[in-house]
Amino acid sequence: MASAGPSRFNILAIAQKGRLQYETVLLAASLRACDPDFAGTLFIAEPQPGPLWSGDPGIDDPAVRDLLENLGAQLLPFANTTFGESYPNGNKIEALLALPDEPFLFLDSDTLVTGPLSAAPFDFSRPSASLRCEGTWPQPEIYGPDRTGLWKALYDRFGLDFPSSLDLSQPDDYWRRYLYFNAGWFFHESPHRFGRRFLEIARAIRDDPPEALVCQPLYPWLDQIALPLVIHGLGGGRPGPELAGLDGDLTCHWRLMPLLYARESDRVVETLHRVAAPNRVKKVLKAHEPFRHFIYQGKGRKARALFDRDDLPRREQAIRHILRREGLWTR
Structure with a gap:
């Protein structure tokens, strides 16, 4: 049974120039309005200029920066060492290492807080992530490995037990049988341990994928391919019914205004x-x-x-x- 979790945790979201900076304003405003008792810190992580960017990726609207700070958010600069402009989704991986090493909840910037999020009964020792997704990956080839073969190749590559990750109530080769998340939210007790493992696995899949994945597209799903392996390896799994408020009464990962x-x-x-x-x-x-x-x-x-x-x-x-x-x- 999940514990009530610590009374305090931090929230991480990513902002950079363009739409994400405005989305984080909505996130910060909704957190303040709908969870006034939130005791942690909302960190808005901002990638810094460097060799992995062709320009400055940071917030370019000074009014956004001022409002975020007025809403109680703390801007958190971080450097990209692995992804950057070639895969901006990697910001959610690399920013974890810049956080204080305290329990955290990552939220995509296109998330609205709609209730008292701090009251959710997280068990931060058992990481999990959002199941609000479709079966976007893998995409089995007619003459290639099926979903079982593709996922098993990844679990074997990282020394993880594959059978214990399966939902045996789902049919064989149906995508929900396999551990697969939307990376719109995830949590753990240590952003540093989680982040190091996330970075290690995502980088290895990018640079040296198992042979079974040779025909599989890795973008834009690389973070969602790596995430189940990270969570399973750290003793986590699918969220239980006690976390139904995420993607429910407590948060909404809205993604696009329409x-x-x-x-x-x-x-x-x-x-x-x-x-x-x-x-x-x-x-x-x-x-x-x-x-x-x-x-x-x-x-x-x-x-x-x-x-x-x-x-x-x-x-x-x-x-x-x-x-x-x-x-x-x-x-």
């Missing part, structure tokens, strides 16, 4: 509008075109009217197609 309005609950939309309403927040968020159009100029309302949340298309691609057809798609 998708938020199309498929998320009324509660999520109400929270979004409430935290985006104060003038100091509105002034900053309106600089980002998708936020300006969808939150403040009514495109979100139009996108929402296209869908019945109780009868959504089963696949996200179908939702995207409808939004594109109606001129309501943006990244």
Whole structure:
């Protein structure tokens, strides 16, 4: 049974120039509004210029920087040693090593806090991550290894026990049988131990993948390929029902504004509008075109009217197609 977890943990998110910096403003504002008793620190990690970037990847809107600090976030500079511009998703791996070595929860920048997150009963000694995903990887070839063969090759490569990772209630070769997460949230008691292992495994898959993976695409899924191996190796696994509030009543990984309005609950939309309403927040968020159009100029309302949340298309691609057809798609 999961313990109640420590009373204090830190949150990590990534910001850099472009949309991520504005997304972290929404994250910070929603955390402050929906979990005022949060006792940890919200760290907004910012990659620094260096040889792995062609320019400065950091926050380039001074108003974002000021507002994040006013909302109680702590900006955390970090250097890229392995990924950088070639794979920006690697920022969530490399930033872990810059955190204080205290229990942490990583949240993608496109996450809204919708309830008292600090009350979630995390067991930080048993890492886990989000199951809100589709079977995007692997992509078995007709004459190549099946999913079992592909995942087993990875577990063998890193000396991990493969059978104990399987959900035997799921059919053989069905993607949910295998440990696979969305990297939109994950947690552990030690960002340094977790981060070192994450970096080691992701780098090895990139530079020296098992032979079985020779025909498999690694991008943009490298972080999600490595993540189950990290979690399993550290004694973790699938989240239990006690963490249903993540991707539920406590957080929403909304990903893109059109998708938020199309498929998320009324509660999520109400929270979004409430935290985006104060003038100091509105002034900053309106600089980002998708936020300006969808939150403040009514495109979100139009996108929402296209869908019945109780009868959504089963696949996200179908939702995207409808939004594109109606001129309501943006990244």
